[in-house]
Amino acid sequence: xxxxxxxxxxxxxxxxxxxxxxxxxxxxxxxxxxxxxxxxxxxxxxxxxxxxxxxxxxxxxxxxxxxxxxxxxxxxxxxxxxxxxxxxxxxxxxxxxxxxxxxxxxxxxxxxxxxxxxxxxxxxxxxxxxxxxxxxxxxxxxxxxxxxxxxxxxxxxxxxxxxxxxxxxxxxxxxxxxxxxxxxxxxxxxxxxxxxxxx
Amino acid sequence: xxxxxxxxxxxxxxxxxxxxxxxxxxxxxxxxxxxxxxxxxxxxxxxxxxxxxxxxxxxxxxxxxxxxxxxxxxxxxxxxxxxxxxxxxxxxxxxxxxxxxxxxxxxxxxxxxxxxxxxxxxxxxxxxxxxxxxxxxxxxxxxxxxxxxxxxxxxxxxxxxxxxxxxxxxxxxxxxxxxxxxxxxxxxxxxxxxxxxxx
Numbered sequence: 001x002x003x004x005x006x007x008x009x010x011x012x013x014x015x016x017x018x019x020x021x022x023x024x025x026x027x028x029x030x031x032x033x034x035x036x037x038x039x040x041x042x043x044x045x046x047x048x049x050x051x052x053x054x055x056x057x058x059x060x061x062x063x064x065x066x067x068x069x070x071x072x073x074x075x076x077x078x079x080x081x082x083x084x085x086x087x088x089x090x091x092x093x094x095x096x097x098x099x100x101x102x103x104x105x106x107x108x109x110x111x112x113x114x115x116x117x118x119x120x121x122x123x124x125x126x127x128x129x130x131x132x133x134x135x136x137x138x139x140x141x142x143x144x145x146x147x148x149x150x151x152x153x154x155x156x157x158x159x160x161x162x163x164x165x166x167x168x169x170x171x172x173x174x175x176x177x178x179x180x181x182x183x184x185x186x187x188x189x190x191x192x193x194x195x196x197x198x199x
Numbered sequence: 200x201x202x203x204x205x206x207x208x209x210x211x212x213x214x215x216x217x218x219x220x221x222x223x224x225x226x227x228x229x230x231x232x233x234x235x236x237x238x239x240x241x242x243x244x245x246x247x248x249x250x251x252x253x254x255x256x257x258x259x260x261x262x263x264x265x266x267x268x269x270x271x272x273x274x275x276x277x278x279x280x281x282x283x284x285x286x287x288x289x290x291x292x293x294x295x296x297x298x299x300x301x302x303x304x305x306x307x308x309x310x311x312x313x314x315x316x317x318x319x320x321x322x323x324x325x326x327x328x329x330x331x332x333x334x335x336x337x338x339x340x341x342x343x344x345x346x347x348x349x350x351x352x353x354x355x356x357x358x359x360x361x362x363x364x365x366x367x368x369x370x371x372x373x374x375x376x377x378x379x380x381x382x383x384x385x386x387x388x389x390x391x392x393x394x395x396x397x398x
Contacts, residue, residue, distance in 0.1 A: 004292070005265045007253040011246040017239070018228045029217045031289065033247055034254055034263065036216075041251040044213045045244040047206075048232055052240040054206040055233060064233065066204045090230060093203070 008034070060131065062107045062124040064089045072105055079103045081138040085128065085157065087111055087145060095143065103141075106131065111149035112156055120156070128157075132164040139167040146173060207233070259330065261306045261323040263288045271304060278302045280337040284327065284356065286310055286344060294342065302340075305330065310348040311355055319355070327356075331363040338366040345372060 004012065008030055015026035033041055057063065058070035061083075065071070072078055072092075082103030086092055092105050108123045131137065142157055144150035158168045173191035175184055184192070203211065207229055214225035232240055256262065257269035260282075264270070271277055271291075281302030285291055291304050307322045319325075330336060341356055343349035357367045372390035374383055383391070 005254055005263060007246075007250045007265060008263065011250040014243045014246045017231075017235075017243070019231050020224060020227065025219060027289070028219065030250065031287075032216075032218050033250055036251070038251060040216070041247055044216070045247040047210045047213045048240055048244040048247075051206045051210040051229065051232055052235070052237060055204055064204060064207065066206060088230070090226065 057107075060127075061105050062109060062127050063092055063105055064107075077102070080136055082141065083128070083131065083137055083139070084141045084143050086143050087150070087153075091143065103139075108144070108153070111144060111147075112153045113149050123153075125157070125160070129160070129164075132161070132166060137164075137166055139169060141169045141171070143171050146171075256306075259326075260304050261308060261326050262291055262304055263306075276301070279335055281340065282327070282330065282336055282338075283340045283342050285342050286349070286352075290342065302338075307343070307352070310343060310346075311352045312348050322352075324356070324359070328359070328363075331360070331365060336363075336365055338368060340368045340370070342370050345370075 003009070011030040011033060012023075012026045015021055015029045016023065018026075021029070033044070036044070054066045055064050056066070058065040058073055059068055060073040061070060063070050063072070067074070079102050082101075083106050084095060084101060084103055085106045085108060086095070087108055087110065089107055092107065095101050095105075106124070106128045108125065108128075110118055110123050112118060112120065112123070128140075132140075140157075140161055142154040144153045154170055158170075161168050172195055173188070174195055175181065175188065175192050181189070202208070210229040210232060211222075211225045214220055214228045215222065217225075220228070232243070235243070253265045254263050255265070257264040257272055258267055259272040260269060262269050262271070266273070278301050281300075282305050283294060283300060283302055284305045284307060285294070286307055286309065288306055291306065294300050294304075305323070305327045307324065307327075309317055309322050311317060311319065311322070327339075331339075339356075339360055341353040343352045353369055357369075360367050371394055372387070373394055374380065374387065374391050380388070
């Protein structure tokens, strides 16, 4: 039985390493590369290496950055008194899209997950603590996901931050906008009731 | 509002050019590249350029090949008297998987589609005709998809092959194995009735 040529096989295997890409999708992608122009294929190839080479981490907030200090940390208009702690750079983008938060960020690059061997040393936790030393920061918003790992990480951080005498907050739980009460799960409804506010 | 860094933006745009990849998937893929090891990213990048550089077309059947003549055309065990004409290299693999056809292939690299400006000159049609000149080929199976374009291409080719005095056949239409009669569409059922065979 005929298979792929070695170079094609290699490309299919590489595409399969991407998140959410199964065998059939990887084959389609590999064939689409074969049908690209030479320039497009080269540009694609260079974009991969280029992103790896150019993108590092901001030395302050650990977010991705092509400069030593990222655009947010370097912006004098941002409020230095509030730090929003998130799991990943994607979360920074999600919050920036809302256009409501004007403080700084801190990217943990993961969540505590003892089962997977991810402890505090695997995350950018000490970088966060080093930002609290000079007493300028007044509030740390822990904006990890409302999942088991996200909660555990939030609990861990809130305890760790106690000695620094900063206000530690957590994003509100409740009903998602546009959602329907009858389809909300029990934990969400419970949290929505518990967190009710006067109108 | 903060966006991606330029190198990341570029990578996201490249991933979006792949089939079936929307914006959110492209972002996930780009971030997964950032989290790859340097070697993996380099290997990925090289696999793209490598596939483009190494993979050409077999000078006989137009299928993808890393050598001048592909493995099937070079195999003396294959039956030179039958050529199976398909739309793309993926179809060759699909038929090879069945392990039942032992003839040669011919890849058209597309189907006739006048609306999209794809005429016979855009396909590997003249390469097919040049294989029929010496009278060795006895049968041409036209294995294009059972779609409008596939049918039109089959009709066109069958007329074109008339002067060569070869038997021209088409894959059978009918019920797919494991399918259910009540869910079969009308055209399929009509073709299944029309093509009924004595048992």
